[in-house]
Amino acid sequence: MSLPVDAFSCSLDSADYPLSSLTVMVKILHLSDIHLGSGFSHGRINPETGLNSRFEDFVTTLGRCIDCAIAEPVDLVLFGGDAFPDATPPPIVQEAFAAQFRRLVDAEIPTVLLVGNHDQHSQGAGGASLCIYRTLGVPGFVVGDRLATHCIQTRSGAIQIMTLPWLTRSTLLTRPDTEGLSLAEVNQLLIDRLRVAMEGEIRRLDPTLPTVLLAHLMTDTATFGAERFLAVGKGFTVPMALLTRPCFDYVALGHVHRHQVLSEQPLVVYPGSIERVDFSEEDETKGFVLVEVERGRAEMVFCPLPVRRFCTIRIDLSKVEEPLPVLLQAIQAEGIADAVVRLIYQVRSDQLEQIENSVLHQALAAAHTYSIHAELVSQQSRPRLPELGTGYKIDPLQALRTYLANQPQLADIAEDMVQTAEALLADDMGEWQFGTERPIERPLELGDPEPDQASQLRLL
Numbered sequence: 001m002s003l004p005v006d007a008f009s010c011s012l013d014s015a016d017y018p019l020s021s022l023t024v025m026v027k028i029l030h031l032s033d034i035h036l037g038s039g040f041s042h043g044r045i046n047p048e049t050g051l052n053s054r055f056e057d058f059v060t061t062l063g064r065c066i067d068c069a070i071a072e073p074v075d076l077v078l079f080g081g082d083a084f085p086d087a088t089p090p091p092i093v094q095e096a097f098a099a100q101f102r103r104l105v106d107a108e109i110p111t112v113l114l115v116g117n118h119d120q121h122s123q124g125a126g127g128a129s130l131c132i133y134r135t136l137g138v139p140g141f142v143v144g145d146r147l148a149t150h151c152i153q154t155r156s157g158a159i160q161i162m163t164l165p166w167l168t169r170s171t172l173l174t175r176p177d178t179e180g181l182s183l184a185e186v187n188q189l190l191i192d193r194l195r196v197a198m199e200g201e202i203r204r205l206d207p208t209l210p211t212v213l214l215a216h217l218m219t220d221t222a223t224f225g226a227e228r229f230l231a232v233g234k235g236f237t238v239p240m241a242l243l244t245r246p247c248f249d250y251v252a253l254g255h256v257h258r259h260q261v262l263s264e265q266p267l268v269v270y271p272g273s274i275e276r277v278d279f280s281e282e283d284e285t286k287g288f289v290l291v292e293v294e295r296g297r298a299e300m301v302f303c304p305l306p307v308r309r310f311c312t313i314r315i316d317l318s319k320v321e322e323p324l325p326v327l328l329q330a331i332q333a334e335g336i337a338d339a340v341v342r343l344i345y346q347v348r349s350d351q352l353e354q355i356e357n358s359v360l361h362q363a364l365a366a367a368h369t370y371s372i373h374a375e376l377v378s379q380q381s382r383p384r385l386p387e388l389g390t391g392y393k394i395d396p397l398q399a400l401r402t403y404l405a406n407q408p409q410l411a412d413i414a415e416d417m418v419q420t421a422e423a424l425l426a427d428d429m430g431e432w433q434f435g436t437e438r439p440i441e442r443p444l445e446l447g448d449p450e451p452d453q454a455s456q457l458r459l460l
């Protein structure tokens with residue numbers, strides 16, 4: 001369904017707003033990456049409601065964002081994409097999301113919902129979970145599922161919002177376009193097409209109105225701490241030069257979960273996710289941003305949210321005499337009350353019987369939830385896969401084969417993985433559907449896994 005039904009498009013004739021260039025200052029709440037319905041493994045069932053406690057956490061946190069939008073009140077809410085973990089959330093999750101955003105309708109605060117990669121359905125005719133808000137004609141709601149400019153009349157005046165949803169290769173390129181091209185060449189072609197498409201939109205902008213670009217993408221300068229090797233094929237990165245155009249007074253981004261300001265002129269901002277989705281976000285402050293935008297100027301303030309703490313306790317006991325007291329001390333040193341706790345300790349096999357599990361469980365009882373990971377260290381401190389230990393240099397393909405040889409549960413797909421890796425390494429697109437964007441369910445882990453980075457990538 002591609003009929004543009006946009007109640008808020010208006011004529012871009014500035015004669016409608018003769019004083020706009022002098023007077024319009026629009027206050028915006030910009031939030032992103034809600035991922036409502038994810039992270040259940042870090043929660044527990046609330047016996048009073050029967051619901052997962054992490055689901056309740058996410059709903060509470062989303063509620064706080066909406067509370068703020070209404071209390072200010074802001075003139076406009078911009079959501080930067082990734083509402084749910086996938087495009088087909090369970091009804092209860094969809095309902096919780098709708099119930100919060102409904103409050104903005106009641107408060108008559110216009111809202112733009114941008115489509116992120118997690119919101120797009122990759123099967124059949126595609127579509128996005130958020131498009132239902134357009135189909136229903138929810139008053140004041142705009143769905144950004146294509147590159148388009150929406151002129152929105154707010155309480156404080158008119159503002160232009162250019163929406164740029166998550167782009168896939170198939171959005172901008174056809175199969176013949178990419179035949180015989182390397183991955184790098186395809187990326188370049190995508191960027192070129194995007195540049196042309198954006199140029200067309202930019203030429204139609206009213207230069208007197210405040211203008212915001214709302215986009216779900218990875219910029220070439222964002223930090224997200226993941227291996228470049230793992231990032232291959234996940235999507236293309238957009239050069240900052242495409243975003244830092246003088247026609248934009250504010251660039252509202254979504255996709256990267258770590259809050260960051262990428263440019264001051266114009267302001268280019270990832271607000272980050274509103275809740276910790278997993279341990280990769282343990283050290284990140286979560287929140288949203290409030291922005292004041294007028295033509296030629298924007299100011300923002302980051303508003304932290306009081307979200308549940310994640311806490312990793314990592315300790316090597318293999319060289320201590322009395323492992324249990326040391327372990328208990330390490331737990332007590334952390335404020336674990338109501339936190340999601342991950343205890344990772346290394347022991348020698350001969351120390352194992354000194355670790356009393358019942359005592360450990362007691363020590364961790366104050367946590368909201370916890371998991372315990374014991375890692376055995378042999379006297380020679382041999383790496384888990386000796387072939388992948390330090391001091392060995394092997395190529396990525398060999399590393400993958402070695403890893404797969406030690407993972408019998410992956411035997412079914414091992415050959416596919418090797419072939420895909422070969423194609424990627426050879427820069428050969430082949431049958432690799434770049435940008436079909438089914439989220440990778442299991443991150444690729446080579447040797448000693450870096451679960452934080454791998455899962456961060458999976459969730460973006």
Ligand SMILES: [Mn+2]
Nearest residue numbers: 082116255460
């Ligand atoms: Mn995303």
